[in-house]
Structures are given as structure tokens and as C-alpha cells.
Amino acid sequence: MVRRAATDGTGDPEEPAGVESTTRERIRVLHVLPAPNGTTQYVDHMIGAAPPETAVLTFSWPRALLGAYDVLHVHWPELLVRQRTPVGRFIKVALAYTLLLRLELTETPVVRTVHDVAPQESGDRLAKSFLDRLDRRTALWIRLDATTPLPPGVRAATIPHGHYRSVFPPDPRTRAEPGRLLLFGRIRRNKGIERLLDVFRAVNDPVMRLTVVGRCQDVALADHIEAVAAADDRIEARLESVPDDVLARAVRRAELVVLPYQDTYDVGAALLALSLDRPVLVTRSAAADALAHEVGEGWVFMFDRVLQPADLLRATAVARMTRERGTRPHLDERDWERVGRRHAEVYRKVVPHLVGRRQ
Numbered sequence: 460m461v462r463r464a465a466t467d468g469t470g471d472p473e474e475p476a477g478v479e480s481t482t483r484e485r486i487r488v489l490h491v492l493p494a495p496n497g498t499t500q501y502v503d504h505m506i507g508a509a510p511p512e513t514a515v516l517t518f519s520w521p522r523a524l525l526g527a528y529d530v531l532h533v534h535w536p537e538l539l540v541r542q543r544t545p546v547g548r549f550i551k552v553a554l555a556y557t558l559l560l561r562l563e564l565t566e567t568p569v570v571r572t573v574h575d576v577a578p579q580e581s582g583d584r585l586a587k588s589f590l591d592r593l594d595r596r597t598a599l600w601i602r603l604d605a606t607t608p609l610p611p612g613v614r615a616a617t618i619p620h621g622h623y624r625s626v627f628p629p630d631p632r633t634r635a636e637p638g639r640l641l642l643f644g645r646i647r648r649n650k651g652i653e654r655l656l657d658v659f660r661a662v663n664d665p666v667m668r669l670t671v672v673g674r675c676q677d678v679a680l681a682d683h684i685e686a687v688a689a690a691d692d693r694i695e696a697r698l699e700s701v702p703d704d705v706l707a708r709a710v711r712r713a714e715l716v717v718l719p720y721q722d723t724y725d726v727g728a729a730l731l732a733l734s735l736d737r738p739v740l741v742t743r744s745a746a747a748d749a750l751a752h753e754v755g756e757g758w759v760f761m762f763d764r765v766l767q768p769a770d771l772l773r774a775t776a777v778a779r780m781t782r783e784r785g786t787r788p789h790l791d792e793r794d795w796e797r798v799g800r801r802h803a804e805v806y807r808k809v810v811p812h813l814v815g816r817r818q
Contacts, residue, residue: 486806488570489516489528491539501534501727504621508799513806523558529810531562532570536593540586548583555589559596568598568809572618573607574727598809601802603726606745616805620726621795623734626703633711635737635782638666638775641713643706644728646675646684646698651719651742653680654766656687659694661768667775669717671696672709710735715778719766726750733758733788738778740770754788757781 488509492502494517502517509515516528523531533539539555542548562569571594599614609615640659646652652671659669671688675681675698688696701709710716716732716739726746729739733754741747743761751759758781760774 485512485514486530486803486810487514487516487528488530488532488806489518489523489526490532491518491523491534491536493517503626504795504798505532505802508621508795508802510799510803513799513803520554524554524561528567530568530570530806532572533593533597534572534574536571536590537586539593540589548586552585552589555586559589559592562596569593569596570599570601570805570809571597572601572603573609574603599805601805604746604749606749614808616801618798618801618805619793620730621798622790622793623731624790625795627707627731627735630707630711633708635714636668636712637714637779638664639668639670639713639715640771640775641670641672641709641716641737642718643672643709643716644718646671646673646677646680648677648680649721651721651766652684655717655719656684656694658766658768658771660687660691662771664772665693667693667771669694670709670713671698672701672706674698674700706731707735710737713737714782715740715760715771715775717771717774719762729759730790730793733790736782736787738774738781740774753792754790755786757784757786758788 490502490505492500492505495503495506506515506517516522516526522528539558540548540552542551561567594610597613599616600609601616601618602609603618603620605617642650642652642655644650655669659667671684671694675684681698684696684698688694710732713732714737716729716737718728718732718739718741720742729741729750732739738758738760740760740762743763747759747761751761757777760770760777762770762774
């Protein structure tokens with residue numbers, strides 16, 4: 460019999476996370492994430508933070524369909540069915556439905572971390588149907604903050620995204636440059652890049668600089684960004700994935716990191732900036748409010764719905780005062796060892812039959 464959890468005040472059952480367990484069973488968790496490739500990715504944190512009782516496996520289709528694991532941990536489920544070509548999509552959808560059959564036959568529980576409220580690309584009818592069925596098979600949902608909406612009545616745990624301080628140690632040689640703004644990460648239309656470019660060009664200040672760093676697979680959008688950068692020598696665009704040390708230096712050179720995303724709950728980029736002691740400007744939301752309250756005054760600035768030139772100027776001025784104050788954002792609750800223990804507790808909840816059985 461499954462025990463229903465008490466609600467956390469939002470109407471969704473909330474599982475307590477972070478409680479120490481007295482057992483040391485080894486639970487095999489297959490993450491729908493690629494293997495580490497030498498750059499800092501979310502998968503690196505999942506592996507590095509895992510306590511001894513959790514065995515982390517990374518995703519491949521042979522392992523997913525034929526391998527041995529106790530929990531499937533899904534992060535961006537649309538990646539299971541997304542492919543550029545029609546033939547590729549057909550193959551991936553067929554594999555995805557085979558995976559779903561395997562999960563049902565073996566009664567393997569699914570854990571889902573909600574990084575975004577909705578898939579970045581919804582896909583065709585078969586892909587949508589697969590995502591709906593996978594949602595129904597999900598035993599427990601993990602949200603990165605308590606403001607993230609979830610389907611009604613599901614089991615849930617809130618585990619915050621960890622910080623990046625251990626990945627990027629202090630670098631006193633690289634200092635913030637007055638007036639320099641930065642947007643980084645995968646460049647998509649839903650991330651507000653076009654509006655940011657328009658607003659920045661409307662700021663008549665020769666000291667201001669804007670750097671855009673990140674891979675852009677939208678050819679039309681990339682052409683637009685490059686054309687705008689060519690017309691304004693204050694704008695620099697590097698539309699490619701860059702090594703971690705290059706990205707860290709770009710963040711540290713910035714006085715303010717601007718992340719004008721719309722309708723997203725993934726705070727990874729904001730946390731990277733805050734981990735490097737750089738303030739961020741984001742769209743106002745309940746999640747942004749919660750993050751601002753957590754990290755302390757002067758680190759998270761917000762604008763309402765549509766970015767305006769005054770938002771950039773005001774946030775830059777206050778960010779400068781924050782830097783002069785010499786403090787750091789409060790990120791203790793996002794220590795990765797603590798995050799790893801909370802995930803282990805979630806896995807033990809969805810596979811209780813393993814407790815005490817396997818050492």
C-alpha cells in the first residue's frame with residue numbers, strides 16, 4: 460500500500476527530502492542524461508553528489524532497454540523522442556515506446572526532475588502521447604523550488620539545484636568590467652535574446668557592453684544576432700559552446716548577467732552566475748522571488764514581463780554597489796553533498812522493496 464504524503468501548502472503531496480537513512484542499500488539509478496564529456500554539465504553533479512548507496516548510470520539506448528537498473532530518473536523527457544530528421548524521429552519514438560513497455564513489464568519506477576514547466580519542443584502526436592504516458596508512470600516528481608507547478612495529486616519532493624562553487628574556484632585575476640553585461644547558455648527564441656538586443660541598443664551609453672555566449676541552432680536567429688552585433692560595436696556574439704574556463708572568465712568579466720527567459724523554472728544559469736559572485740537580472744516570477752530571498756539582497760534583480768532600458772541601467776547600478784560591498788550570495792542550502800543525500804532519500808522511497816536486501 461502506498462502512503463500518501465501530507466501536502467506542502469501548494470496542494471501537492473510533498474515527500475520530506477534530506478532525512479538520513481539508516482540503511483545502506485545500493486540503488487542503481489539510470490539518469491536520462493549523457494555521459495560526462497569533459498565539460499561541466501548537470502550529469503557531473505548527479506554523479507559527483509551521489510552517496511555510496513546510490514550507483515549512477517548514464518543513458519544509452521542499449522542500457523535503457525537491456526541493462527539492469529532500479530530507477531529511471533528523467534530530466535528533460537523530450538530528449539527521448541527529439542530528433543531532427545523524420546527517420547530519426549521515427550526510430551527514437553519506437554525506442555521510447557519500447558522503453559515504456561520495459562518499464563511497465565519490470566515495474567521499474569520513474570523519478571522526474573522538472574527543469575522546465577513545458578517541453579522546449581512539443582513534438583508530434585506520437586511524441587506527445589509518449590510524454591503523457593511517461594508522466595502517468597512517474598512515481599515521484601522532483602522540483603527545483605516549491606513554486607514549480609506539478610500535476611495535481613502527485614508525490615513530490617523539493618530539492619534545489621546545487622551551486623557551482625566547487626567547480627569554479629575563485630580567480631582574483633579576472634575582475635568585473637564596469638558596464639559589461641552577459642547572456643550565456645543555449646540561445647533560443649524563448650530566452651528573450653531578441654528583446655535584450657533591442658533594449659541594449661536603446662541604451663545610449665558608450666561604456667556599456669553586451670556579450671552573448673552560447674550555441675544557437677536556429678540559423679535565422681543566429682543570423683539576426685550576428686547582424687545586430689555587426690551594427691553595434693558594443694555587442695559581441697560568440698554563438699558556440701565554449702570550454703568551462705572560457706565561460707567562467709566571461710561571467711567574471713561581467714558586471715551583470717542578464718537572463719531574460721520567459722516561462723522557465725530552470726535556474727542553472729542563474730546559479731552558475733551567482734556561484735561566481737555575479738548578480739543576475741531575470742524575469743519576475745515566484746521562483747525568482749524565492750531565489751532572491753534565499754541568496755540575499757543585491758544579487759537577484761527582476762523586471763516585469765517586458766524588459767526595458769531602465770531595467771538594465773538600474774540593475775547594473777545596484778550590482779556595482781553589491782560588488783563594492785564585498786559580500787557573497789548565500790548558497791549553503793545548495794551544497795551538492797546535501798543535494799545528493801536528498802536524491803538518495805527519494806530513490807529509497809520509490810524502491811522500498813530493496814531496503815535491507817542488497818548491500
